[in-house]
Amino acid sequence: MGTSHIIDRRLNGKNKSAVNRQRFLRRYREHIKKAVTDAVNKRSITDMDRGESISIPGKDIVEPIFRNGAGGRRTIVHPGNKEFVSGDTIPRPPGGGGGSGGGQGNASPDGEGMDEFVFQISQDEFLDFMFEDLALPNLMQKQLKDVDNFKYVRAGYSTTGTPNKINIVRSLRGAYARRLALTGNSRKKIARLEQELEELKARDDLNDPVFRREDRIRELEERIAKLKSRISKIPFIDEFDLRFNQHLKQPQPSTSAVMFCLMDVSGSMSQAHKDIAKRFFILLYLFLNRNYEKIEVVFIRHHTSAKEVDEEEFFYSRETGGTIVSSALKLMKEIIDDRYPTADWNIYAAQASDGDNWNDDSPRCSKILANQILPHVQYYAYIEITPHEHQMLWYEYEKLLAQFPERFSMQQIVDAGDIYPVFRRLFQKQVHHHE
């Protein structure tokens, strides 16, 4: 008879399937990317911190094997007969029915695999797939996903730690208490003995050596010395006394930020343009989300005049007509003055356009930016979504590059992969800042 061995495995080998899961995601990356793209288009830009449900057509995911199909002649044994007797016939149900296999407890092979295969991906995976489209380098992907900006806050004391964290006052206080506790007995005895000794020495009427009890005095002195040496053997400070300051890591977003999204919605901006712009705004939002406790987003859209709108209207309503970019900049400046005092708010702005502007307006734009806006913002990014030649606006903005190299950047974008360079400078700045 065999013996038995009982093992607790709960703590090891978790997530054994993680690798296989990755393999699965890798294999169906095209499906997943498409689902992620659709989700990005549907979601609000402030709603990127959750996963997504992915659905893959059953026929794409089935593992083919040789199997019996429907048809032919077969007998199947079923349980639970009620009224049939042998020789009965039953009309064939539409669609073949009967199936194949042999009733082994599995769904019939014919029906299998036609359903959608639905599963969840995590937020991390969602962002991974989104970033992949944007050709973001790993470092930046990591920075966008992690809240790695931590502040250490005090969290009491602990008995273990590194030497640099020793709390001297606490440690010494502990040592003192320990010494008191450990030497209490001896000190009491010393006090008693010393008193007796003093009394003996004080009796001057006993000058006579016979009565002076020299032996007793000597004995007392010896015992006192012994007790004192015992006390001195108690270490002044013991490892046991050491107390260390304990710190806890807390994510530390710094105060508040406002993000201005400016977009040209004139007739020349197609939905494809807007989708690229949306990704750009999402990136900026994720970036800010990581760094700030509180973020407000202001959407300003413009054609010949500018208007503050909600997100839905911002991305999805259509306008026609010409373009006056400065109207948006002016509105932004007004909103800043009105609601976002620069002392309290970190201001970020991203402007997306196809570069089309009324020519006389372009110099005005660069002037407003240079004098009224750029001095107050952390970062201003301009993306021009067009495969065509630049127009006046671009060249006007270019002049600002030299003047505000830290806080202004611009980039021409043809597809989503081009968005990253605009961000690079912003992130470099951020990394630098951390050091």
Place this chain on the structure above:
Amino acid sequence: MSERHFYAQRRKEPLVPPPPLPPIQERQPISTESEWSFELIERYNEEIGKIAEEFGLDTYPNQIEVISAEQMMDAYSSVGMPVGYNHWSFGKHFLETEKGYKRGQMGLAYEIVINSNPCIAYLMEENTMMMQALVIAHACYGHNSFFKGNYLFRTWTDASAIVDYLLFAKNYISQCEQRYGLEAVETVLDACHAIMNHGVDRYKRPAPISAAEEERRQKEREEYLQLQVNEIWRTIPHKHEEEEHKRRSQKRFPEEPHENLLYFIEKNAPLLEPWQREVVRIVRKIAQYFYPQRQTQVMNEGWATFWHYTILNRLYDKGLVTDGFMIEFLQSHTSVIYQPPFDSPWYSGINPYALGYAMFTDLRRICEHPTEEDKRWFPDIAGSNWLETLDFAMRNFKDESFILQFLSPKVIRDLKLFSVLDDDQADEYLIEAIHDESGYQTVRENLAKQYNLSNRDPNIQVWNVDIRGDRSLTLRHIPTERIPLNEDVPDVLRHIHRLWGFNVHLESVQDDKVLHRWNYPPPMLSEEDLLQD
């Protein structure tokens, strides 16, 4: 066991059923709470082990592992391999399991047990104490003794080597991934999985897997195999080439049709690299390891269910568990052996637990309390020692033959089994037989046939390789009862093509007439189309 496995095995010492226990004066249960602890598991296991011994169950040593629900899903999705190589399909299984479990659509199997020595059984931490005891009785003594005793497992698997072999396979495949890239390995694995069910010698006994041996000889094999392959494909011009060619072209290669597609490809595919052959071999060996399980589902589950029921009842008779424990147990047991009728929305075929349990229980009844009917149907076993008879049945049968031999009229009546003929040339289904005197034999034969693997997997064999010509591989499908292949065929052929490297054909042949022919690549495709594949 070897070649003589078809001689019935019997134990050397006779099995004597333990006498019934006297009524209990006072119960002294091992535990009264539903919470389990390691000490309690140990206590229960000890008592269950004692009872198993009273009944003479011969088992491998047990290795009982307590795992979390998540780990159970892991184990589940690697199709019960304790160590599995990595593959996306296991990730797919995991996602399916996880989804079902999280939505509560599906309880996890409350146990997984591995045919290995020691026999590994997983207990889920969420289980109550009663469930743990049930699983121990079911898996550690029921399945375990089946693995050790049943002739298919003894012949086809080597329990002491499987874990080591799987470890070897996992390491080998991951080395290949590092050396040749994920993509290349995945392609081979995908292709092998597609014909895994046709990677077994059905009629010939294979050599058991031995990990140490595998590793020792793997290098040697690499070189040797390549030599062999080169031999087949040698094309040195002969003097009488014309005649030679004629003579050869009349002779097929292989001379006899070959049923093990994976084996044939491993040994003969002209273009495979040595590592690819090794991967094919690994999948083939694993297919072989699982082959007995596919053929003994009803028996294996029935045996384990019969024993958890018998053992826990005796635990109760000994006064070691409470009434509450038994009520909870009976509830689980009843749902395990529930057989929904054919017209129920929950019906998905015959529940192997229900059928197997009913058969073993009835077998015991036939031995202990035979009726006149039993004496007519089972003259040899009616009134015999039930423990010996069950042991004999467990050791020497597989589902198909077990049902053919032991499905009793009473079980047919209890389950109200009936046999339906579905002929696509007829307009209607025909009820061929039901649970009555004239139908028992037909129902029994048809149900047995239903568990015959060669009826469940289509019969496909290697027919010919055009050695002198375009090196194409021709497979032959012999339909049973005109049942055609399903629509996966072109995809499977594409996989086989990846392994074989040259054109692959499949013919459905009945009475020497080709009914249907598939080709890969399909004749229409141009070179460029192929390159894109």
